[in-house]
Amino acid sequence: MRRLLIQRLVSAVFVMLIASFLSFSLLFSAPGNPAETILRQQSGLDPAYDEIELFMKRHDLSRPFLVQCLQWLYLLTHGKLGVSLRTGEPVLEEFTARFGATFQLAVAVMALSVIIGLPIGVFAATKPNSLIDHIIRVVSLAGISIPEFWLGLMLMLCFSLVLGWLPCFGHGTVRHLVLPVVTLAVGITASLIRFVRTSILEVLNLDYIKTAKAKGLREVVIVWKHALKNALIPVVTILGTQLGHLLAGAVIVETVFSWPGVGKFFVDSIYARDYPVIQGFVLIIAATYVLVNLLVDILYVYLDPRVRYEGRS
Amino acid sequence: MLLEITNLRVYFKSADGFVKAADGVDLELYPGEILGLVGETGSGKTVLGLAITRLLPKTAAVSGEVLYRGQNLLALPEEEMRKVRGRQVSMIFQNPLGSLNPALSIGEQIAEVLREHRGLKGKAAWQRAGELLELTGIPAKWIRSYPHELSGGMRQRAMIAIGLACAPSLLIADEPTRGLDVTIQVQIVELLHAVTKGVSPLRSMLLITHDLGVAAALADRLAVMYAGKIAEYGRTGEVFRNPRHPYTRVLLDSHPSNGLVAAKGFSPSLINLPSGCSFHPRCKKARKKCAHEPPLMQRIGLDHEVRCFYA
Amino acid sequence: MYILEVTRGKKMLLTGSILIFSFMALAVFALFIAPYDPDDVKVEERLLPPGEHHLMGTDGFGRDIFSRVVFGTRYSLFLALVVVSINLLLGLMVGSIAGYFGGLVDELIMRIVDILLAFPNIILALCIVGVLGPSVQNLILALVALGWVSYTRVSRGLVLSIKEQGFIGAAKALGGSDMYIIMRHIIPNAFPPLLVLATLHVSHIILSIAALSFLGLGVQAPTPEWGAMLSEGKQFIFTHPHVMIFPGLAITLSVLSFNLLGEGLRDVLDPRAREVLNV
Numbered sequence: 003m004r005r006l007l008i009q010r011l012v013s014a015v016f017v018m019l020i021a022s023f024l025s026f027s028l029l030f031s032a033p034g035n036p037a038e039t040i041l042r043q044q045s046g047l048d049p050a051y052d053e054i055e056l057f058m059k060r061h062d063l064s065r066p067f068l069v070q071c072l073q074w075l076y077l078l079t080h081g082k083l084g085v086s087l088r089t090g091e092p093v094l095e096e097f098t099a100r101f102g103a104t105f106q107l108a109v110a111v112m113a114l115s116v117i118i119g120l121p122i123g124v125f126a127a128t129k130p131n132s133l134i135d136h137i138i139r140v141v142s143l144a145g146i147s148i149p150e151f152w153l154g155l156m157l158m159l160c161f162s163l164v165l166g167w168l169p170c171f172g173h174g175t176v177r178h179l180v181l182p183v184v185t186l187a188v189g190i191t192a193s194l195i196r197f198v199r200t201s202i203l204e205v206l207n208l209d210y211i212k213t214a215k216a217k218g219l220r221e222v223v224i225v226w227k228h229a230l231k232n233a234l235i236p237v238v239t240i241l242g243t244q245l246g247h248l249l250a251g252a253v254i255v256e257t258v259f260s261w262p263g264v265g266k267f268f269v270d271s272i273y274a275r276d277y278p279v280i281q282g283f284v285l286i287i288a289a290t291y292v293l294v295n296l297l298v299d300i301l302y303v304y305l306d307p308r309v310r311y312e313g314r315s
Numbered sequence: 316m317l318l319e320i321t322n323l324r325v326y327f328k329s330a331d332g333f334v335k336a337a338d339g340v341d342l343e344l345y346p347g348e349i350l351g352l353v354g355e356t357g358s359g360k361t362v363l364g365l366a367i368t369r370l371l372p373k374t375a376a377v378s379g380e381v382l383y384r385g386q387n388l389l390a391l392p393e394e395e396m397r398k399v400r401g402r403q404v405s406m407i408f409q410n411p412l413g414s415l416n417p418a419l420s421i422g423e424q425i426a427e428v429l430r431e432h433r434g435l436k437g438k439a440a441w442q443r444a445g446e447l448l449e450l451t452g453i454p455a456k457w458i459r460s461y462p463h464e465l466s467g468g469m470r471q472r473a474m475i476a477i478g479l480a481c482a483p484s485l486l487i488a489d490e491p492t493r494g495l496d497v498t499i500q501v502q503i504v505e506l507l508h509a510v511t512k513g514v515s516p517l518r519s520m521l522l523i524t525h526d527l528g529v530a531a532a533l534a535d536r537l538a539v540m541y542a543g544k545i546a547e548y549g550r551t552g553e554v555f556r557n558p559r560h561p562y563t564r565v566l567l568d569s570h571p572s573n574g575l576v577a578a579k580g581f582s583p584s585l586i587n588l589p590s591g592c593s594f595h596p597r598c599k600k601a602r603k604k605c606a607h608e609p610p611l612m613q614r615i616g617l618d619h620e621v622r623c624f625y626a
Numbered sequence: 627m628y629i630l631e632v633t634r635g636k637k638m639l640l641t642g643s644i645l646i647f648s649f650m651a652l653a654v655f656a657l658f659i660a661p662y663d664p665d666d667v668k669v670e671e672r673l674l675p676p677g678e679h680h681l682m683g684t685d686g687f688g689r690d691i692f693s694r695v696v697f698g699t700r701y702s703l704f705l706a707l708v709v710v711s712i713n714l715l716l717g718l719m720v721g722s723i724a725g726y727f728g729g730l731v732d733e734l735i736m737r738i739v740d741i742l743l744a745f746p747n748i749i750l751a752l753c754i755v756g757v758l759g760p761s762v763q764n765l766i767l768a769l770v771a772l773g774w775v776s777y778t779r780v781s782r783g784l785v786l787s788i789k790e791q792g793f794i795g796a797a798k799a800l801g802g803s804d805m806y807i808i809m810r811h812i813i814p815n816a817f818p819p820l821l822v823l824a825t826l827h828v829s830h831i832i833l834s835i836a837a838l839s840f841l842g843l844g845v846q847a848p849t850p851e852w853g854a855m856l857s858e859g860k861q862f863i864f865t866h867p868h869v870m871i872f873p874g875l876a877i878t879l880s881v882l883s884f885n886l887l888g889e890g891l892r893d894v895l896d897p898r899a900r901e902v903l904n905v
Contacts, residue, residue, distance in 0.1 A: 020741050143886065147882035151856070308417070
């Protein structure tokens with residue numbers, strides 16, 4: 003088990019290194035001289051030649067690419083991600099200030115998806131090929147086919163404008179949370195249902211389920227204890243992938259609902275070509291992603307006694 | 316009579332026609348008796364075991380009668396049947412690694428049966444599970460271990476402990492020694508003997524096996540199965556000493572202790588069974604009649620029946 | 627039960643295929659099907675509700691929404707197919723090289739693939755388009771940047787198993803060069819399973835294109851691409867919702883049809899092929 007975790011940790015560090023390199027190169031892949039781009043961004047005017055020279059000197063931009071990259075990495079290890087061109091605030095602070103709102107959204111979406119998706123997926127698996135299973139399958143297929151941004155707008159139209167039940171923009175109360183969460187949860191719930199269904203169906207064919215039946219256990223116990231406990235192992239591993247969907251979805255849904263989270267700030271920064279923010283966010287999002295996948299790996303080891311055992315010997 | 320099976324048929328529908336896994340099987344089992352059901356892989360013996368406890372997939376068409384203490388199990392409502400399983404009739408499967416749940420400790424897998432059928436709670440169930448483990452020869456300290464942490468023999472012991480949890484009057488053991496080392500096989504046979512013949516009142520067992528040695532060691536009576544039908548039925552000693560069905564002879568000859576004379580040909584596909592006696596294409600003694608007319612079971616001794624015209 | 631499973635898979639396959647062919651027909655015959663020029667601005671006819679003359683109404687510039695949706699098929703399907711084809715070919719090439727040569731080359735390529743697979747791809751796509759500026763080329767670049775890796779992973783596995791088969795050894799013994807063997811023997815054999823994987827990916831790419839265009843970072847506004855249409859129509863959501871409804875329905879339906887096709891294929895395929903695709 004320890005070896006597995008060390009392996010994962012090493013690869014996580016490796017991923018982060020590559021991510022930082024990529025995010026640093028991003029600035030250099032932008033058309034034109036980065037100094038020129040940034041200066042133009044700041045003043046809105048075409049910068050003069052000596053202005054560019056000065057800026058490049060001040061920010062060590064005239065050094066070779068690799069040296070700059072290493073320098074940037076050095077600053078990174080000291081938690082310095084640069085300063086937003088738009089707000090003048092450190093990128094890290096901008097991120098932490100908005101992280102709460104996105105986290106709130108993510109936790110609510112995950113909770114809702116699991117609460118709804120898990121039982122429906124299990125239920126569908128216990129009645130394979132029945133009419134209800136077929137309906138669940140087609141509906142969940144539709145669920146993963148609806149674009150989030152459109153779904154968000156349609157829900158807004160329906161529940162805010164026509165029915166007037168819920169606020170469509172803003173952040174603060176639980177009522178504000180409902181529409182963005184539902185919008186994001188539809189796709190994730192749908193894919194969770196599909197995954198749980200397949201996973202349970204696979205497990206239900208195994209020999210130990212026959213044993214459980216031969217023991218005279220109730221079907222509820224067989225499905226929800228014997229099958230689910232094993233089927234959850236692969237389900238947990240995809241939760242990490244789902245986080246990728248969630249992050250991507252959050253970017254879009256936060257923009258649609260003006261949710262003051264990381265995603266909206268990210269998109270706004272892209273519109274404003276706020277390079278330090280874009281760079282920093284790529285890194286932070288990659289770090290979050292890597293971290294969550296690491297947690298999933300640990301959870302996986304915890305859930306599957308077989309892996310636990312192999313690691314011990 | 317503890318178990319009385321009459322005219323049991325199990326057919327599976329497949330794309331090529333019906334698979335006749337059991338085709339008119341009659342068997343009986345007295346209280347305290349061990350009946351050995353022997354035959355090659357694919358002869359339908361496992362299906363028979365599953366048909367008794369109604370654990371076959373829904374695609375199987377089952378007909379006939381399975382009387383357990385005079386009650387037809389095939390006609391019981393599912394909920395009643397569930398209460399029979401594990402409490403009155405227990406099954407011990409082959410391949411204990413696959414048959415034990417990898418995500419639950421063996422203690423939990425024993426305790427849950429006690430909670431379900433005996434109404435034991437928390438500690439009491441756990442305590443009893445430990446006793447059952449000890450009974451089958453596993454130190455109780457192993458109670459929290461998972462199946463993959465045990466050796467093959469220990470797993471089979473745990474499987475037997477699960478089967479014994481509610482002190483059932485009938486055990487159905489499906490190839491309990493398959494895949495185990497020979498020395499371990501001996502231990503499992505001894506254990507099975509101890510938990511059937513060594514308890515009072517005696518416990519009945521339907522022992523399904525392809526291993527004649529195991530059957531000889533445990534069974535009071537033998538039923539030899541071929542292509543979904545019982546070919547020969549009699550006291551174990553009698554069948555071994557005086558096999559009357561040509562197939563039984565082949566089986567006995569092919570046993571390692573007799574120098575392994577393999578049977579000519581393969582066991583037939585259960586979809587396209589040969590006409591007449593289904594053994595006739597492989598039978599040395601077959602005559603014209605065997606290809607056309609299916610032989611009936613005939614009594615040839617006090618407790619000895621054979622399905623052959625020329626027995 | 628097996629038979630049931632297959633027919634149901636076929637039903638999905640059939641529905642998906644019919645829908646996809648309809649969309650393709652719309653794309654090919656857009657000129658004949660669309661009643662109006664999709665770019666024809668008529669200010670006096672702006673924001674008309676769906677009715678007799680305009681099946682889906684008109685947008686903020688008085689353009690016929692139905693015609694724009696029909697022409698939009700071209701952009702969405704065409705772009706998605708282009709992206710998926712590039713990903714497929716790139717992934718197949720890199721994967722074949724990794725699987726065929728093995729050793730250090732393989733190690734290096736697969737390391738990179740593993741790392742890239744760990745990235746949330748739409749985030750990176752957003753960054754690429756955000757930094758390079760929004761344009762169709764950059765959109766394709768962004769979706770290719772990470773899209774090729776899953777094909778690489780799958781084709782490497784396929785190549786490894788194909789390599790073990792006798793005819794490769796025979797080709798080598800006859801003096802075939804590595805390049806010849808890859809092109810002539812390995813790629814043709816690895817292609818069919820990858821094609822199935824590609825089908826499963828098209829829906830994903832359509833959604834990504836629409837999302838990026840909706841954010842204004844993909845196909846740009848006057849173009850009748852569905853995501854871009856929604857981006858333009860956003861401001862009318864509360865006053866004239868019909869502007870928003872139809873392009874969104876078109877996206878959903880096209881994505882659904884590819885998902886149905888993929889799901890059907892998965893059902894009909896034998897389990898081994900399914901395993902290969904579960905990467």
